[in-house]
Amino acid sequence: MSTVTIAVFGATGNQGGAVVDALLDHEARVRALVRDPQSDRAQALAARGVELAVVRADDPASLAAALTAVEGFYFMTPEANSLEEIEVEIRIGTALVDAAADASVPHVVFNSVFGADRETGVPHHDSKHWVEEYLRKSGLRATMVRPTAFMENFTSVMAPSLEHGEIVLRLPLPEDVALKMISIRDIGRVAAALLLGTAEAPGGAVELVGDELTGPRIAAAFGARAGLPARYEALPLSVLPNEFDQAMFRQFAEAAEHPSDLAVVRSIEPATLDLAEWIRATSWTAPTNAAGS
Ligand SMILES: NC(=O)c1ccc[n+]([C@@H]2O[C@H](COP(=O)([O-])OP(=O)(O)OC[C@H]3O[C@@H](n4cnc5c(N)ncnc54)[C@H](OP(=O)(O)O)[C@@H]3O)[C@@H](O)[C@H]2O)c1
Structure with a gap:
């Protein structure tokens, strides 16, 4: 197994789960930031050799501790279907960026959404744009992966x-x-390649299509x-x-x-x-x- 450890937020979900799959395929060590280590999905990750770090999004110390001594950090932000949920989404995203900065994580990959390089008027896309901006201003080395519609x-x-x-x-x-569309499997594969440094996104961002x-x-x-x-x-x-x-x-x-970034995506995966x-x-x-x- 490689000595590289990558932290993943959202590992029990669709996209984060695909990132874990791809990282394990490359024999990376994976640390999953989970809120419930006893959940079936968290336990399934542990059974595959994934380290579990218990975090609370509103507890900065738990987040920063979970991000110590990692070479890379992947995070997504949860689905938001109301203005209240958008506030939660932004709060989680910015808390994760702050924690990554506190822990001086060498490379952060943020799983955003297509079009999030600009404000589009889509509430749950603009939230990701703001998290992108916050991450950019943090001074951390950052790469944005921006998935289009899931197949x-x-x-x-x-x-x-x-x-x-x-x-x-x-x-x-x-x-x-x-x-424009992408499979969740390939979101994971592209993010893993960027995290492991086997590929780079030109300009620090790639639309996943x-x-x-x-x-x-x-x-x-x-x-x-x-x-x-x-x-x-x-x-x-x-x-x-x-x-x-x-x-x-x-x-x-x-x-x-x-x-379209189709050619860039194919060059990475x-x-x-x-x-x-x-x-x-x-x-x-x-x-x-x-x-x-
Ligand atoms: N559907 C599409 O076509 C599409 C396309 C592009 C982008 N997106 C975006 O993708 C995102 C959804 O991604 P997904 O499908 O991968 O999500 P998902 O499967 O619903 O997974 C959500 C993950 O976030 C974790 N989580 C949620 N709230 C948390 C909290 N407060 N503290 C700690 N962990 C928390 C969940 O952990 P638990 O297991 O503990 O719940 C789970 O691991 C949305 O933001 C959406 O806008 C969707």
């Missing part, structure tokens, strides 16, 4: 349905807009896998239940106009999955519970 959303909130023998994808996105496809092409990729015809329906933004999501989908459309590869890798199968099928 995994196609198994939950953005899942295609099967209707009358046809794969149907409906999203509140105009049909000529290419959605593994594919960029319009709705009709996304639907076609699922249809091809299922061996079924497929169609896409663009929905109005008003189908989304809250303003946060509406602002985010507006931002998906705007992001399509910004230059050549095996980055495109959507068709992700569909194969995850053994996605057509849903069976849809109307008329």
